[in-house]
Amino acid sequence: MHEFLDKLPETAQAYLKGRTLDEVECIVSDLAGIARGKAMPGAKFAKQSHFYLPNSIFFQTITGDWADAAPDGFTEPDMILTPDFDTATPAPWTADWTLQVIHNIDDQQGRPVPYAPRNVLKRVEALYNAKGWQPIVAPEMEFFLVAPNTDPGQAIKPPMGRSGRPAAARQAYSMSAVDEYGPVIDDIYDFAEAQGLEIDGILQEGGAGQIELNLRHGDPVRLADEIFFYKRLIREAAHRHGCYATFMAKPIEGEPGSAMHIHHSVVDAETGANIFSAADGAETPAFGHFISGMQRHLPSVIALLAPYVNSYRRYVPDFAAPINLEWGRDNRTTGIRIPISDPGARRVENRLPGMDCNPYLGIAASLACGYLGLTERLDTGPEYTGDAYDADDAIPRGLDAALELFTANTAMAEVLHPDFARVYAAVKALEYKEFLQVISPWEREHLLLNV
Structure with missing residues (x-):
């Protein structure tokens, strides 16, 4: 856990000083700008290097329908999400000690997913x-x-x-x-x-x-x-x-x-x-x-x-x-x-x-x-x-x-x-x-x- 905490920005480290990290929200932006991802216990987050989400999160409309936009049919292959620790920041409105971390998004060959909005700006x-x-x-x-x-x-x-x-x-x-x-x-x-x-x-x-x-x-x-x-x-x-x-x-x-x-x-x-x-x-x-x-x-x-x-x-x-x-x-x-x-x-x-x-x-x-x-x-x-x-x-x-x-x-x-x-x-x-x-x-x- 301590090795992971050393990667965090000063603000996040100060927020957690003397406290136990309860939860980490692993998030990305979809096309609408809505936060998508997973929440997990802090101890579990500290032990893993990445997690997965299906690429279909970028084919969804604001109403929740699905566009026919998948390149190889609607098979929903997983994307690989790795934390960008520079973005780690508290979620101070929560009842426990929670961090939010924006993740980088690559396909299974290690290439940036082109329709991920953050990758478009990059x-x-x-x-x-x-x-x-x-x-x-x-x-x-x-x-x-x-x-x-x-x-x-x-x-x-x-x-x-x-x-x-x-x-x-x-x-x-x-x-x-x-x-x-x-x-x-x-x-x-x-x-x-x-x-x-x-x-x-x-x-x-x-x-x-x-x-x-x-x-x-x-x-x-x-x-x-x-x-x-x-x-x-x-x-x-x-x-x-x-x-x-x-x-x-x-x-x-x-x-x-x-x-x-x-x-x-x-x-x-x-x-x-x-x-x-x-x-x-x-x-x-x-x-x-x-x-x-x-x-x-x-x-x-x-x-x-x-x-x-x-x-x-x-x-x-x-x-x-x-x-x-x-x-x-x-x-x-x-x-x-x-x-x-x-x-x-x-x-x-x-x-x-x-x-x-x-x-x-x-x-x-x-x-x-x-x-x-x-x-x-x-x-x-x-x-x-x-x-x-x-x-x-x-x-x-x-x-x-x-x-x-x-x-x-x-x-x-x-x-x-x-x-x-x-x-x-x-x-x-x-x-x-x-x-x-x-x-x-x-x-x-x-x-x-x-x-």
């Missing part, structure tokens, strides 16, 4: 590294705290604040609005500290009960791991206080949606210099190439950035969700924003991803667009200086159309991996087919007696 990062570059990202997380909703037929409502009133909308950046659900925020901070996760800031967003959490910049895989952990700890903090946390893109009608904005920069792996800035501080051609790659390729990865039918309800003009591919400096109406910064921190913000996307796939898709721009050396269009909501729509407005663009972009499939592209398209097509079988309240209200 593949994209490796393409950058092969060019002598290191991508840096800084994600933003938006989510809603909502009243408990046990009946899917009922609309989602804001939570009750400490004042006894429902959380109010249109209170962006209000500190008193954050105080309304302060106990939940306190637990989020406490859980994050126990897990060794650093929060850059928390603020009230524009929706009723909507919160934004900012993360510090860093390595893409590490930041995606953190979002994967954050989603779980935020849900647990909410449950403690009688409400739900939801990462749906558009949970409440008439309120803004929740985004996962991603800031990107790229540094020279040897010098650490930002390749978007020249020695004199001026913008480099690489900066323009990265932007142009996003403008050209983002439409084909909207299926990853907006992965559900609900995702497209977020793309509403003049509602804090750009639906264009324009770029502009300090312009939040553009899909691609260039924040104010000094040359060393020059970066590109992609404002199109929804918070419902799998963090590994959302970051991988966004970086893939920039990579293709850098390697294809594409020229960017002119900066947009006005209200970009007046610009033409430039992204697909539904999952079906988004999947068509995704499957047509062979260059993107090569970057992400053709097998991943095939499996993802099959799973999402089945989800869309399942959705079309459901008759909505709108249809019953307006069509039942009128058509």
Whole structure:
């Protein structure tokens, strides 16, 4: 046991100091970003080097159905999962002493499973590294705290604040609005500290009960791991206080949606210099190439950035969700924003991803667009200086159309991996087919007696 404990990060070792490890949750992310895996006693985990899961966990839709996506028939061969000890972190909401450990996923020949989301992001990062570059990202997380909703037929409502009133909308950046659900925020901070996760800031967003959490910049895989952990700890903090946390893109009608904005920069792996800035501080051609790659390729990865039918309800003009591919400096109406910064921190913000996307796939898709721009050396269009909501729509407005663009972009499939592209398209097509079988309240209200 002691040899295993020595492999853990300092935060996990401090958490267990003087205590007995009761349980280890061996987890991976499926296509939806749900944690899958096994829980086992700490003593058993310490004695084994790996465990197995069937590859079918990546062929399952969000409703639990199975897509016909297996390469050799639905035989469900085992994958080999080995612990990535750098990811070991406490699960501080449990009644006993529990660790969570994200696992690497390989097939039985030792090759990375191509449709495992974490492997997709690792593949994209490796393409950058092969060019002598290191991508840096800084994600933003938006989510809603909502009243408990046990009946899917009922609309989602804001939570009750400490004042006894429902959380109010249109209170962006209000500190008193954050105080309304302060106990939940306190637990989020406490859980994050126990897990060794650093929060850059928390603020009230524009929706009723909507919160934004900012993360510090860093390595893409590490930041995606953190979002994967954050989603779980935020849900647990909410449950403690009688409400739900939801990462749906558009949970409440008439309120803004929740985004996962991603800031990107790229540094020279040897010098650490930002390749978007020249020695004199001026913008480099690489900066323009990265932007142009996003403008050209983002439409084909909207299926990853907006992965559900609900995702497209977020793309509403003049509602804090750009639906264009324009770029502009300090312009939040553009899909691609260039924040104010000094040359060393020059970066590109992609404002199109929804918070419902799998963090590994959302970051991988966004970086893939920039990579293709850098390697294809594409020229960017002119900066947009006005209200970009007046610009033409430039992204697909539904999952079906988004999947068509995704499957047509062979260059993107090569970057992400053709097998991943095939499996993802099959799973999402089945989800869309399942959705079309459901008759909505709108249809019953307006069509039942009128058509």
